[in-house]
């Protein structure tokens with residue numbers, strides 16, 4: 293054994309001992325939490341109060357068990373040696389024995405762990421050495437050291453290949469893994485930023501925006517207790533993407549983050565997808581104004597209010613309805629809640645009217661009687677009552693009127709409620725959106741800024757299923773009629789944030805009253821419904837310009853060779869954007885050509901060849917959306933993951949075959965951006981199968 297190997301073997305052995313010691317403490321904690329949980333669940337509650345308490349305690353303990361289990365894999369991954377000789381081991385969570393001064397394991401998010409990520413030889417942050425541990429299960433199988441204080445390696449240092457490269461070489465599994473052991477300094481600085489407002493992270497494909505976003509979510513839960521109390525939401529573009537990232541946070545010991553798409557957030561399951569031009573129109577700010585105007589138009593458009601009270605019809609005076617409407621509309625309450633106030637104000641006005649008309653009638657009768665008989669009825673009645681022993685007899689009949697009881701009766705009265713309904717109907721979000729999109733005249737009234745053609749595009753067939761682009765409209769309408777959403781979050785992370793329309797941003801902002809957000813995206817990858825060209829345009833209307841903009845510059849996914857082939861494309865879709873660099877090197881991308889009728893055959897042949905040459909690798913086929921069904925029917929999914937171009941954002945494969953790039957480009961406006969996304973999904977190999985315009989049947993073959 294060489295001297296280097298001997299040093300490595302000895303250090304691995306030493307780490308094994310320490311890590312197994314940490315493992316024992318971890319097991320104790322896990323077993324303790326499990327036992328407590330079992331005990332709580334086994335004890336029968338005494339009464340409803342105790343049952344509730346038991347549920348809360350059991351929920352907390354079950355959460356702790358989940359947290360520990362989630363962090364078990366790769367529990368310890370690093371160690372830092374400070375210049376003063378202090379040694380700290382870094383892991384997915386913190387473990388501390390009461391009897392010890394130093395923690396046995398430092399949570400990666402703790403301030404003490406920061407130098408593990410950010411120390412460099414120029415800024416060693418008090419470190420002598422940073423060590424990465426490689427584990428199989430719980431067994432340390434390798435260590436790799438970086439010396440940061442300029443000292444020469446001693447007999448305890450194992451200086452070797454960086455752990456980042458080792459991680460990146462691993463096969464893709466179809467699920468993103470945590471990068472907690474290898475977060476790079478520029479990423480870590482964002483993850484750990486003390487900025488509690490809006491942080492925007494931009495960067496080209498594969499620069500780790502999603503990695504940063506998810507680790508940031510875990511950091512916020514750890515470091516910002518106030519935000520953590522309300523919880524963290526991670527919003528992704530579609531279910532496929534959420535499935536891809538769903539393991540990351542649990543593996544960081546965080547199970548309580550809500551991962552959702554806009555549809556899930558709104559609680560609407562769309563039955564159809566809108567074409568992009570419709571989606572773009574439905575995403576615009578004009579729709580918010582129009583929906584608000586629709587709701588307003590249903591709030592007491594008339595001024596007449598007449599109801600039967602007892603035997604009489606009572607009509608409110610001119611101006612009473614308008615006054616009640618004005619008060620309800622300026623109350624700040626949502627439509628259905630403001631309706632209650634409106635009704636109460638009308639009832640108050642009715643009571644005033646009853647009192648007024650009642651006393652007027654009595655006065656009229658008194659005057660008539662006095663005129664005919666010369667008798668003062670009030671005085672006579674009071675004298676009669678006093679004679680009967682009622683010393684405090686009332687002076688007039690109207691003082692007997694019990695306004696509170698009448699008010700309560702009127703508020704409960706069904707026919708009165710129906711009369712209010714005619715003026716200020718209860719509304720559902722669907723009613724509001726339907727009024728705007730299905731009524732023949734509504735668009736001309738509420739969407740004046742749109743052309744006739746645009747209004748025709750927006751038209752919805754009554755009873756048709758809701759579409760994906762209707763979802764934010766329904767959510768907006770829900771906030772107008774029922775008020776702000778019940779569930780709000782302390783921090784919101786939005787991935788592929790360039791995709792959000794104005795109406796979607798409004799959904800997000802509604803759910804984050806504290807405006808504490810991490811937004812990650814890349815406008816060069818924007819889809820066709822995106823109108824904004826930069827962050828100021830996208831966020832300005834909702835969050836102003838008060839955001840902390842960070843840029844990631846190194847791709848950890850796409851090889852330098854693949855990035856080089858996309859440079860011209862990038863220059864067209866994002867002029868002036870400097871190309872990013874990659875830390876990966878790989879094969880030159882290949883291009884095949886196939887005639888339209890032999891495209892599927894060429895694809896299957898390519899996938900078979902790749903499968904044979906690189907067994908076990910994850911291959912993605914990205915095609916124009918319109919082609920996906922045909923390819924699925926041809927059995928492509930037996931060989932590869934089939935991804936319509938519109939759903940490829942954020943995904944990653946070992947190898948990618950991009951089918952008919954011109955078809956992808958032509959499928960939707962901004963199709964070149966879809967193509968850029970498609971071409972940048974592979975970590976190792978890219979193959980493009982083109983359909984040359986002049987291709988004739990049977991001309992498939994290798995071309996470059």
Ligand SMILES: Nc1ncnc2c1ncn2[C@@H]1O[C@H](COP(=O)(O)OP(=O)(O)OP(=O)(O)O)[C@@H](O)[C@H]1O
Nearest residue numbers: 471474475476497498499500501502503848849942
């Ligand atoms: N520090 C890191 N350590 C290990 N792997 C990393 C690191 N940073 C990024 N990666 C890996 O690089 C790949 C790309 O990262 P990620 O998906 O976060 O990039 P992205 O910027 O969101 O890409 P896109 O713009 O395409 O959505 C992933 O496999 C991720 O795990």
